[in-house]
Amino acid sequence: MEFCFGLFPTRGSKISWISQMLLCSMLCMWTTVESWSYFYSNTTMDWEHARSWCRKHYTDMVAIQNQDEIGHLNAWLPRQRNYYWIGIRKINDDWTWVGTNKTLTAEASSWAEGEPNNRKQKGSRESEDCVEMYIKRETQPGKWNDERCGKKKTALCFAAACKNDSCGYGDCVETINSHTCACFEGFYGEKCEKVVKCDKEKVTVPYKGSVKCTHKYGNFSFDSSCEYSCEEGYELSMSRPLRCTGSKEWSDQPPTCEAVQCPELSRPEGGSMDCFAPLGPSRYQTTCVFACDEGFVQAGSSSDPLQCEASGRWNASQPSCVAITCQNPEGAPHLITKCSSSSSELRLGSTCSFDCGAGFVLQGADTVQCAGDGRWSRAIPTCKEMECPAPEIPSSGRIFCSLPLSSSASPETPHPL
Structure with a gap:
């Protein structure tokens, strides 16, 4: 025999007890399935059998969620000499609600004073790993005590109000003799069956x-x-x-x-850049044409013009303008060179003037200028050794001359002229 709890007290005469049991059974059949009801056995059993009995006939052993539920159970359940098993057990040293596999929280805890104490019976190795609830106890009613799981007590069960289809898009929250729906984000309605819409x-x-x-x-x-x-x-x-x-x-x-934006380009030194940007500077379909000033030549890119492509990259690298330079005119024998720029920067317009060392005379232009094609305006001059006119030979005489070191003859060799 089992009893439906939560609607009527279960105390009184034998006749009223039977009447209440029959009436309760009728009401339980009539009451909507969306209500959370409590049931208990009329026989005692150990904790394991108590849970099996609850799961066979109802949902599971009671899993208490808050203090209000504890007060409700203590007020309505009849007093039993051995009290009631509830659905909490020590698992891996943690008190755990077996129905949900959730650890006991401080809010739902209702231990009696000094409990749990795991007090073992003398000579027994069995630990107190199960929990009983004191109902209608003179002291500390509604409180819990850890107890050996093999002891026999009344099974306290519940039938869940929540069904698979209770809340369409939400969590079903059990309440005493009822339930509510906690809708997921984006849903509303009594059963979370409605969805919000955007414009x-x-x-x-x-x-x-x-x-x-x-x-x-x-x-x-x-x-x-x-x-x-x-x-x-x-x-x-x-x-x-x-x-x-x-x-x-x-x-x-x-x-x-x-x-799309391509990397920004800059005007090259010694040159110019002209861009057409129909969609914005350096954006898709922008084209840029480069030109070099006089005295500079373009280097680096074989594409003209450059175009910003759909990939966000230019179709070629940006060209540069390299200065055109003339070759260093220094190095000719006895030639003295003076230039307007250093030998490494003889660009367009640079000038060089020339002179010769003592005993040499300049042959060619004394000044040249670097032209735009990288060549000097005139040929680089050379230095020629000076020569004196031959002296007149005296009648019936000879002349002895000293020759320059560049001569192959001996200075003392008579040199007929």
Whole structure:
């Protein structure tokens, strides 16, 4: 025999007891399944058998959620000499609700004074790993005591109010003789059966772009997602998709499609740059033409003009302008050179003047200028050794001359002239 608890007290005469039992059984059959009811056995059993009995006939052993529930049970359950088993047991040294496998919380705890104490019976090795509840006890009613699991007590069970379909999109929360639905984000209604919607008019299509939406719970409702994309050469101002949130608002403003940006170019030294940018500076389809000033030559890129491509890169590297230089005129024998620039910077317009050392005379232009083609304006001069006219030979005489060191003859050799 088992009893439905939560609607009527179970104390009185034998006749009223039977009447109440029959009436309670009728009411239990009549009461909606969406109510949380308590049941207990009319025989005692150890904890393991008590749980098996509860799970066979109802949902499980009682899993107490708060102090209000404890007070309710103590007020309505009849007093039993051996008290009641409840659905809590020590597992791996933690007191655990067996029905939910959740550790006991401080809020739901209701230990009697000095408990749990794991007080073993003399000569017994069995630990006190199960829990009984004092109902209608003169002292500390409704409190708990840890007890040996093999002792026999009344099984206290519950039939869950929550069913699989109790709350469509929410958690079913058990309450005494009833239940409530805690709706998930984006859902509402008594059974969380309704879904919030977002304004579809706010999902606009950007210029040079497109949008594609997917709907999980209905068109433009919670968790609908809208993915944006752009045409070639354009990129999104924001890559995140728009998502319909539980507040009925979209997660972001719709993005725009903007022309891709290429790295900024700069005017080369010794040259110029002229760009045409229909979509903005250095953006997609921008073209740039480079030219070098006189005295400079372009180097580095074989493409003209440069173009910003859809990838966000230029089609070639930026060219540079390299100064044209003339060859260093120094090095000719006995030639003295003076230039307006250092020998490594003889660019367009640089000048060099020339002279010769003692005993030599300049042959060619005394000044040259570096031209735009990298050549000097005139040929580089040379130095020629000076020569004196031959002296007149006296009648019936000879002349002895000293020759320069460059001569191959001996200075003392008579030199007929």
